Amino acid sequence: MNLAGVFHRACAPFSYAVCPDTLVLRLQTDRAVERVFLHWGDPFEAGILGGAEGWTGQRMEITDRQPLDAVCWWTTELQPPYKRCRYYFELHQGDEVWLYGEDGFRTPQEGQPAGFYQPWLNPVDIPQPPAWVQDTVWYQIFPDRFCRGSEAPAPTPWRTHGSVTNGERFGGDLLGIEQKLDYLAELGINGLYLTPIFAADSVHKYDTRDYETVDPDFGTNDDLKRLVQRAHAAGIRVMLDAVFNHCGASFAPWLDVQEKGRASAYWDWFMVHTWPIPTPPRDTRDHRYASFAFADNMPKLNTNNPAVIAYFCDRCADWVETYGIDGIRFDVGNEISHRMVKAIRRRVHAIRPDVYLLGEIWHDASPWLEGDEYDAVMNYPLQQTVARFFGDRRRTAQALGGDLQRCMDMYRRQTRDVLFNLFDSHDTDRLYTRAGSEDAFFQQIVLLLTLAGSPSLYYGTEIGLEGGHDPDCRRCMPWDALDTPENRVRRAQVKQLIALRHALPELRGGGMEFVECAPDRRWVWYRRGTVTVQMNCDEMPWEVGETGETLFARHLAGGVLQPGGISIRMNCGGVGDP
Numbered sequence: 001m002n003l004a005g006v007f008h009r010a011c012a013p014f015s016y017a018v019c020p021d022t023l024v025l026r027l028q029t030d031r032a033v034e035r036v037f038l039h040w041g042d043p044f045e046a047g048i049l050g051g052a053e054g055w056t057g058q059r060m061e062i063t064d065r066q067p068l069d070a071v072c073w074w075t076t077e078l079q080p081p082y083k084r085c086r087y088y089f090e091l092h093q094g095d096e097v098w099l100y101g102e103d104g105f106r107t108p109q110e111g112q113p114a115g116f117y118q119p120w121l122n123p124v125d126i127p128q129p130p131a132w133v134q135d136t137v138w139y140q141i142f143p144d145r146f147c148r149g150s151e152a153p154a155p156t157p158w159r160t161h162g163s164v165t166n167g168e169r170f171g172g173d174l175l176g177i178e179q180k181l182d183y184l185a186e187l188g189i190n191g192l193y194l195t196p197i198f199a200a201d202s203v204h205k206y207d208t209r210d211y212e213t214v215d216p217d218f219g220t221n222d223d224l225k226r227l228v229q230r231a232h233a234a235g236i237r238v239m240l241d242a243v244f245n246h247c248g249a250s251f252a253p254w255l256d257v258q259e260k261g262r263a264s265a266y267w268d269w270f271m272v273h274t275w276p277i278p279t280p281p282r283d284t285r286d287h288r289y290a291s292f293a294f295a296d297n298m299p300k301l302n303t304n305n306p307a308v309i310a311y312f313c314d315r316c317a318d319w320v321e322t323y324g325i326d327g328i329r330f331d332v333g334n335e336i337s338h339r340m341v342k343a344i345r346r347r348v349h350a351i352r353p354d355v356y357l358l359g360e361i362w363h364d365a366s367p368w369l370e371g372d373e374y375d376a377v378m379n380y381p382l383q384q385t386v387a388r389f390f391g392d393r394r395r396t397a398q399a400l401g402g403d404l405q406r407c408m409d410m411y412r413r414q415t416r417d418v419l420f421n422l423f424d425s426h427d428t429d430r431l432y433t434r435a436g437s438e439d440a441f442f443q444q445i446v447l448l449l450t451l452a453g454s455p456s457l458y459y460g461t462e463i464g465l466e467g468g469h470d471p472d473c474r475r476c477m478p479w480d481a482l483d484t485p486e487n488r489v490r491r492a493q494v495k496q497l498i499a500l501r502h503a504l505p506e507l508r509g510g511g512m513e514f515v516e517c518a519p520d521r522r523w524v525w526y527r528r529g530t531v532t533v534q535m536n537c538d539e540m541p542w543e544v545g546e547t548g549e550t551l552f553a554r555h556l557a558g559g560v561l562q563p564g565g566i567s568i569r570m571n572c573g574g575v576g577d578p
Contacts, residue, residue: 001093003105005030005071008089010102010116012366016412017121018077023085024413026075027062027100033093036062036074040087043117055115057086066409068402073409086115127371130354133327133418134508136191136237137449137498138456139184141177142426143194143218144203145476146459149175150219160478166471169203174219178227185234187462187491188498191454192231193329195426196241197224200248204426204474206331207248207298211315228324239327239356240319244312245335246292246300254299268305292332303337312340313347320351329420333359333374341373358420369415379419379453382407386423386447390440390537397524397537401514404526408452408512417509421453423461426474430458430467438464439564442493442554443524443535446566449497450507450533462494463487493554500551500568506531534567 007028008014014026027036041057043049066073078085088101099106101113145164148154154171164170174197184192196205199215214221228238247254253266261267261275271290278286283294290300301308319325328348330336341357348355359365359374363381368374385403389395408416423444424431435441441464448455459465460477464487467473481487501507506529515525522538531551536542546559548569555565 001091001096001098002030002032003098006033006091006100006105008100008116010118012369012412013409015116015118017118017126018413019126020083020121020123021079023078023080023118023121024075025062025078025087026073026409027089028071028073029091030070031067031072033072033091035092036065037090037092038062038076038087039090039112040078040080040085042080042082042084043086043115043119044082044084055086056112057115059090066405067398068406069399073405075409080118080121083121085118087117088113088115125371127369127375127412127414129375129414129418130356132237132354133191133356133375133454135502136454137189137501138191138193138239138420138422138454139187139189140193140422140425140456140458141195142172142204142459142474143174143177143197144170144172145474146172147176147180147477147479148172149177149179158476160476160481163468163472164475166203166474169217170476171217172476173217174214174223174227178223178230181231181234181236185236187495188502189457190235191237191239191327191456193239193327193456194241196243196331198243201250201297202248206243207246207250208243209248209250209252211312212318225323232324237326238324239329239358240325241331242312242316242328243331244301244303244340245330245332246295246298249297249299251299269302269308270299271302300335303335303340309337309340309343313344316344316348317351320348320355325355327356327358329358329360329378330374331360333368333377334361334363334365338368338373341368345373356418364410366411369411376415376418376420376454378425379407379421381410382419382421382451382453383423383428386444387434390435390444393521395521396519397521398519400524401526404447404451404512405514413511417452417454419453420456421448421451422456422458423448424458424473425456426458427470428473429469430465430473431461432464433466433468437564439554440537443537443564443566445494445497446533446535446552446568449501450528450531450568451512452509452528455501457494463490493552496552504531505529530571532567532569532571534561534569536561536563536565539563 017023037059039057039059046053046055062074062076064075091098097108099113102116103114106113148171150173155169158170197214197218198208199210199213200207214224231238253269256266257264274288277288281296284291284296285294292298357374359368359377361377365377385407389400432441467475513527520538522542524535524537526533534544542561544561544567548571550569552568555562556567561567
């Protein structure tokens with residue numbers, strides 16, 4: 001047995017409480033391990049720890065075995081009657097048997113290992129994200145490029161063909177978004193995520209100069225208040241972008257520091273290492289001061305400073321109290337201090353406990369998801385997993401299944417169900433361009449809308465808007481092309497998939513059973529409760545049969561799923577087994 005492939009820690013995602021009564025335990029082994037048993041019970045069943053107790057616990061087999069690439073995850077649920085749990089594992093492979101506990105491995109002849117512990121399933125320590133997020137389908141808008149509501153001439157005429165730059169301003173605004181709320185509601189959208197809207201020098205507004213005033217390019221503070229009110233009336237929640245890791249070069253405290261140096265009341269709001277600051281302006285690789293990604297026009301804020309923390313706590317409280325904001329997305333969320341995120345959470349949740357706090361973190365974000373900081377993060381690992389499969393034809397359906405399972409189980413179950421799932425955004429190339437074909441585009445849309453989490457469409461994705469990497473992914477919404485024959489079909493199919501998600505609870509939460517298939521790309525096949533999803537990502541037809549109610553299909557006829565095809569059915573059982 002490969003003992004080096006065995007891993008467990010008594011913390012998420014290997015050991016965690018879903019609720020005060022239920023404990024999830026997970027063990028990692030290599031794929032050769034054949035059976036796993038769990039010995040578990042209350043730590044005090046045999047007496048006080050440290051005495052002459054002879055603890056044994058009860059033995060049960062773990063049957064939920066999830067193959068990943070090179071390892072397996074074995075998962076089970078317990079209901080410890082006294083909310084405490086001591087446990088260890090028993091592994092079988094051929095004639096080998098090993099016991100695994102907190103102090104390592106032992107043979108049965110060597111006796112019981114030290115147990116792992118979950119001391120107490122304390123309700124206050126169990127993350128409970130806002131329930132409404134699981135039922136939300138988001139729509140991300142880059143305001144300058146979505147819709148222009150003002151009749152005043154824009155700096156650059158609206159252009160829907162060809163590439164764009166970050167120096168062009170096309171005049172999209174909050175009034176334009178308000179005018180399209182009916183369009184979004186009709187599509188099935190019930191969550192709106194706006195990239196920064198507060199006063200800044202750039203078109204993207206990630207270089208904030210005034211965190212209290214809506215940028216005049218987009219409208220006024222009253223426009224924001226009215227937009228949120230009318231969105232809520234249409235059943236749409238609103239999330240704003242919080243750029244708290246850094247500010248813009250025109251932010252008043254930064255200007256004060258540049259003028260007064262150490263005499264500035266704001267000196268400790270920043271991290272200036274060389275004074276006077278060398279001229280001319282340039283990137284910050286010379287350590288003149290800390291900044292976002294070496295950008296000299298985005299000085300990094302000292303989010304450990306109590307005054308900075310208090311200032312941004314006030315801003316978030318104002319957004320929630322004055323404007324009724326439902327969610328806050330934290331830009332560069334992994335560089336903001338844990339101290340500040342915790343303080344903002346306490347402040348905001350004292351006003352309204354169901355505000356959704358979302359971190360922009362592109363990697364494993366476990367340290368931020370313990371229940372006292374972010375509710376969830378942007379699920380870029382899922383986006384990268386799906387992009388890898390569709391971009392590399394050597395990847396098999398089995399490999400995709402393992403990769404998806406890892407993404408789904410990276411965090412606690414309650415966190416998984418509110419992860420912000422996205423396949424394109426203002427920071428990536430657009431999904432339609434990356435997909436390379438209509439079929440691959442829709443197969444990825446199906447994945448987005450049938451997996452656990454809270455899915456997000458980037459504006460225009462519903463009609464296959466194209467675009468390369470930043471800035472090309474920020475093209476203007478082509479409203480004049482909305483009703484072309486191909487765009488009507490795309491929008492109708494996306495609308496149908498969104499409606500399915502809203503109608504079927506099993507598509508919004510819960511686990512995924514990925515069916516073991518032949519090691520090629522033909523059978524991408526998983527179940528979400530009573531719903532079966534099948535996609536043919538290879539070049540040969542697949543006989544899937546005709547059992548069950550068809551909920552959505554592309555390239556399916558006579559029970560045969562053609563290359564590029566999609567089948568979503570209800571209660572189709574084992575039809576299509578290879």
